[in-house]
Amino acid sequence: MSYSRLAPSRAALPDQEQKQAALTYLNEAWAEALHDGIDGDCLAQASLFAAFAELVNTYGEDAVAKFVEGLPARVRSGEFSLVTFKQ
Template identity: 60%
Template structure:
């Protein structure tokens, strides 16, 4: 079983594979910054690409349900804590 076999809502913590993936994305952001791309532009493009992939994998309804929970995760610092994984 891998993370793609588990519903999105059942993945509260990053697995080792997801930590590695986050490192790749963080590296891509750093490389884009060196090339002069704005971090906000990269973030929006990354979100678009991420949601496109999630919809292809799980379907619109599952991803919409997942996205509906994002405001609470943002407000409780779930993504602020992910910043510490970069270092």
């Protein structure tokens, strides 16, 4: 059964809203998996695999390879670092 038959029909959200909703879903699933005892590193690796597989399926290997060439600089610049504040 496809997901579209399970979900109510609605107009597509703007791209930025879809990204925020997707991140909310992923954060909730991540928290549930951690609660169930799944290691965070295992979650990260599985998530990256699933994400890259979807990107390759959508855009192809060459486009995704070009995209990931820019990831080292983005990681080093702190784009993926979460800021935590101590009280």
